[in-house]
Amino acid sequence: MIPRLIIIGAGISGLTAGVYAAKSGFRTLILEKCATPGGVSTCWKRKGYTFEGGVHWLTGSGDHLPLNKVWREAGALKENNPVYNKDPFFVLETPSGELPLWRDPGKMYRTLLEHAPEDRRPIRQLKRHIRWFKYFHSPVTDIPGLERSVPKPWSPMEFIRMFPALLLAPWLWAISVGDYVSRFRNKDLKDLLGSIMNPGHNALSFIVTVSSFCYGDSGYPSGGSLLMARNMEETFRRCGGEIRYNTPVERIVEEDGKVKGAMAGGDLIESDAVLVSVDARNAIDRLFSPTLTDRWALKMRRRLRTGQCMFIGFGVRADLRELPKSMVFPLGKPFEAGGLSFNTLNIHNYAMDGYAPEGCTTLTVLLLGDSYSYWKAAREDGSYYDRKQDVVQRLCRMVEELIPSVKGLIEVTDMATPMTVERFCGNHQGGYMTLWQKHTLTPVAPLRYRKGIYFAGLRTSLSGGLPIAVSTGRKVVQYICRDFGLPFGGY
Numbered sequence: 001m002i003p004r005l006i007i008i009g010a011g012i013s014g015l016t017a018g019v020y021a022a023k024s025g026f027r028t029l030i031l032e033k034c035a036t037p038g039g040v041s042t043c044w045k046r047k048g049y050t051f052e053g054g055v056h057w058l059t060g061s062g063d064h065l066p067l068n069k070v071w072r073e074a075g076a077l078k079e080n081n082p083v084y085n086k087d088p089f090f091v092l093e094t095p096s097g098e099l100p101l102w103r104d105p106g107k108m109y110r111t112l113l114e115h116a117p118e119d120r121r122p123i124r125q126l127k128r129h130i131r132w133f134k135y136f137h138s139p140v141t142d143i144p145g146l147e148r149s150v151p152k153p154w155s156p157m158e159f160i161r162m163f164p165a166l167l168l169a170p171w172l173w174a175i176s177v178g179d180y181v182s183r184f185r186n187k188d189l190k191d192l193l194g195s196i197m198n199p200g201h202n203a204l205s206f207i208v209t210v211s212s213f214c215y216g217d218s219g220y221p222s223g224g225s226l227l228m229a230r231n232m233e234e235t236f237r238r239c240g241g242e243i244r245y246n247t248p249v250e251r252i253v254e255e256d257g258k259v260k261g262a263m264a265g266g267d268l269i270e271s272d273a274v275l276v277s278v279d280a281r282n283a284i285d286r287l288f289s290p291t292l293t294d295r296w297a298l299k300m301r302r303r304l305r306t307g308q309c310m311f312i313g314f315g316v317r318a319d320l321r322e323l324p325k326s327m328v329f330p331l332g333k334p335f336e337a338g339g340l341s342f343n344t345l346n347i348h349n350y351a352m353d354g355y356a357p358e359g360c361t362t363l364t365v366l367l368l369g370d371s372y373s374y375w376k377a378a379r380e381d382g383s384y385y386d387r388k389q390d391v392v393q394r395l396c397r398m399v400e401e402l403i404p405s406v407k408g409l410i411e412v413t414d415m416a417t418p419m420t421v422e423r424f425c426g427n428h429q430g431g432y433m434t435l436w437q438k439h440t441l442t443p444v445a446p447l448r449y450r451k452g453i454y455f456a457g458l459r460t461s462l463s464g465g466l467p468i469a470v471s472t473g474r475k476v477v478q479y480i481c482r483d484f485g486l487p488f489g490g491y
Contacts, residue, residue: 003486004026004271005028005272006262006274008283008287009031009276009278010034010038010243011037011038011041011277011278011425011458012229012466013458013468013469014039014456014473015030015074015233016070017456018243019074019232019239019490020074021275022240023489024480024486024488024490025486026480026484028240028241029241029242029271030236032245032247034246035246036226036229037229038054040053040427040432040458041228041466042225042229044414047315047412048315049315049355049357049362051364052353053364053416055220055221058218058221059218059465059467060137060217060466060470061083061218062212066158067467069140070471073490074474077221082221082222085216085218087103087104088101088102088103088324089218089325090192092328092329093328093329094330099111099115099188103213103214108127115186116188116189118186122184125183126210130210132164132167133164133165133207133211134214136162136208137212139159140471143475143479146481147481149489173438175203176200176438177197177200177205178194178199179438180203191343191344195346196210198368200435200437202439224355247265248264248265249287250262250266251286251287251288251289252276254452254453259272259273261274273480273483273484275476276453276454277456279427279428280455280457280458280459281301281459283455284297284301284445286426299443304434305370305437306370306372306428306429306432306435307368307433307434307435307464308370309369309418310338310391311366311420312364312365312392313413314364314396314412315361315411315412316362316363316409316410317359317360317409317410318359319360319361320363320405321352323351323403325348325350326347326349328344328345328346331343331345335398337367337395338374338417339371340370346365346366363399372431379419392413418431434458436463444462445459446460447476452483456469456472457469457472457473474490474491
């Protein structure tokens with residue numbers, strides 16, 4: 001009898017697991033509460049404009065990396081969405097001109113040094129740190145005792161080359177991005193480097209990201225996150241898998257310690273195993289009866305901090321191809337939104353991506369920080385929509401001041417808060433990932449909880465994001481294959 005697997009959630013981890021499970025011989029069914037695939041990694045349309053809410057760069061997009069093989073095998077990267085590397089990948093707009101952050105490490109070093117010679121020492125150190133992480137990447141490994149249908153090649157050089165990065169990693173892990181950037185005296189450099197990611201993350205994640213930019217990774221797949229998800233869905237169906245949309249799962253059903261299936265719409269859908277590929281933090285309370293009280297689950301409830309953002313999209317009746325793709329604007333007066341204060345504004349320009357009507361442009365702004373409590377209180381006191389509208393209107397005026405060519409031409413706006421993410425994706429506190437803080441090991445859910453129940457994706461590895469989604473989606477199927485005695489059918 002061919003074992004049946006239910007996967008809860010058609011996000012990137014669920015789709016990846018679905019492809020590998022179907023290739024490994026399981027009868028695989030994905031149950032998704034929304035009407036589209038991708039989970040939190042998705043795009044949406046408003047009056048002809050497409051807003052990219054998921055992918056801003058893709059770790060593993062470089063075809064020299066092992067993770068790239070997983071992306072392609074899972075169907076995310078195909079001929080219909082070639083990857084391109086924007087260069088420069090960030091540009092600081094200053095009164096004296098533009099300060100670009102180039103992909104070439106030597107060019108980056110010379111540009112930063114010319115702009116801020118007083119920061120020669122930290123600039124040289126940044127260059128050295130980036131070089132040490134040149135070969136650092138997420139290794140694609142197998143679990144012990146796995147039977148494979150196709151042998152996977154392995155070379156010890158893959159790990160030997162990463163040795164310098166491993167020596168530096170403990171120091172970077174012990175400080176935050178904010179700590180690392182504060183070592184620079186020049187305000188422009190602080191603004192430019194500090195705009196790359198949430199300052200609360202540890203500096204290890206910062207250096208890994210910048211190094212990936214500099215050495216041929218972290219490009220943008222044409223068509224964005226929704227096309228990636230659609231590609232994966234098509235691959236999954238072609239492998240014999242089934243997806244049911246608009247089907248929220250109420251709970252996992254067990255009897256005498258064995259999995260019976262999942263309850264959806266009041267009906268039991270029977271299966272031999274269930275994979276939870278939605279936010280594990282919410283799943284431990286919502287999908288299990290009684291709720292999970294394992295040590296890791298208790299720690300997760302107590303110590304988890306989520307990475308949150310406010311997302312604002314603008315549809316502009318103008319062709320903005322002459323502007324950089326990612327602009328950072330220092331603000332003379334902080335912008336207040338969601339109970340937070342922002343001294344810079346990052347504006348992403350999609351003029352060349354076909355995300356708008358002919359001659360028009362989509363712009364997006366991400367305001368990173370913990371604003372969930374603010375928006376939750378606004379929802380409860382009835383001021384939620386008025387406060388959203390206030391943020392959009394004030395930000396609209398600010399964008400017109402920063403980019404005078406769009407004045408009077410913004411015709412479509414849209415805003416998502418952490419409450420939006422919580423409502424559509426069920427993520428804890430509306431977080432799109434886990435905030436990996438300095439000197440902290442955030443509790444994570446095990447990929448194999450016990451035979452028949454598994455986790456993948458968000459909250460199963462530090463800190464989250466697309467590389468964690470695809471890698472855990474692959475690896476969890478190895479555990480399932482080992483438990484059910486089937487050979488793993490993938491890279």
